[in-house]
Amino acid sequence: MHRKLVLIVLLLVSTSILYTSCLEKKSKADKTVNADKKNDDGDDYDERIEHVVPYLNQMQKINTDDCKSIVILQTNKCNSCTKEKLDLIFSDVDKIRQTPLIFILHDYDKDVNDYLSQKLGDISFKILIDSDRQLSKRGLSFMKNVSINICQSRVINWKFYQ
């Protein structure tokens, strides 16, 4: 009787070990599901846009104590920098011209460069290239172009362009 009980226990243990070892991969995946939910954010554009100030200070060594107009052009995105899209930004050109103007491009784009030179004529502006891909790491990579006005290292207002 005692021997039978031992055998039954052994049978149960070995069965469960085999079963759990077969399902090990599945349970690992299940645990990750819960961890992933914590990061499920998204409605945070205001917070993300604020990152432009440390980006300019740290990555581009640009002082942000005075007022500046920043335009981030998504040159790495499909159809984001067509002439029509850029024209949309320049429909706000009077507002943009009031302060030093900085364009941040995800990557060098000759067509965009030429467009800006032609459009702005003798108005001084600066083009910065995000060569270290820090815009996306700092949450500043969007599908839409964005203009941001900053003063005293604070974002005053910002706007997406369709």
Place this chain on the structure above:
Amino acid sequence: MRFTQFFLTVSVCLLFVCQTASKRIRINYSEYPDSVMLKGFDELSQFQHCCLNGHDYLILYNKKNRCLQLVGLDTSHLPKSILLPEIIVPNNQLNVLKSFYYYKPDSIFLLNSFSLSIIDSEGTLKFKKIINAPEMNEWPAVVYGNFLDVFPIYFDARRNQLILRQHCGPCGNAQIFFDTNVLAIYDFKKDAFIDAEVPFPDKYKKSYLGDAILVLREINNDSIILNFQADPDVTIFNREKMLLSYVTARSGFQKSDLKPLDTGYRQDINRRSEHLIRNPLYLKILYDKYLKVYYRLFLEEIPLKNEDGSYNDFFDKSLVLMVLDENFNVLSEKRLGNGYLWNYSFVTSKGLYIMKNNFETLLIKKIHASKISFDRIVISIN
């Protein structure tokens, strides 16, 4: 004594079951860098892999000079360049080349926005059919094409039919887009398009799944195998029997189902793009006729924001290679990591090639390098 025998038998059986399972997934992966040199290209668009006289070639469309160029994978020379007639590919944005299929030198199929045609390798036009109602100011109810460049045309010589994608023309990204079936067959003998009656899966009709709308295909004899981005199921359309079937081939790396997106974001390209980053996506499926397995490519979901405060973009998503048997059972999976242009993938006798994203641009951008690089993945099944 009988109980001991019973115990031993059950244990041996369980061990056998587990051993069999682990044996099935014992697949070895090796990765080798490979590359081809491109001359005179400044944009990479449609491509086709083919094997001619025992050599592997990539056929690439060079928009700059309106040529189909055959580039040797092993020799890197340009054995042939086929100039497309201007009547087929005019120098404007109205009738752009959407897809091509090199069947043999006298049968090269071209799909444009408004025409379907056949030329030979000298560029002589042999057939032309006007499609998609160019005389109208808007797209017709059903448009034949290569929707978003991931559904290249395929010529089935046995049936004298061309397989292509169809989609709703005027729907935009409204929900009724998913009421139009996805697969069209053009029958050259009947001179007519046939709706193969392959619908979007129900989940697309029940909720808004953002931009996870790509449909990708592979062809293996009578079967057209379809991947819908949001669907772990593989859809199989049997042309002989005109039958649809579905097999679940869910990735073990998929932590959750693709979540619907709030319909209020339907016109918000930023939110739609972020939705693609945060959700799992099934991509291309390829048949390896040498090993008789399918490769299914899958992109893992990732959070938009990491715990350290940094953000992810689409190219941070890890590509997973799934290996399926001919019945679409998952045999094995391997996380390949990020940095792949998964649509530029093909199978040769030497393995599975997937293009590396070694230039900091998306597919539509100009190539800054004259070399394109691949990872060649070789699997061996024990």
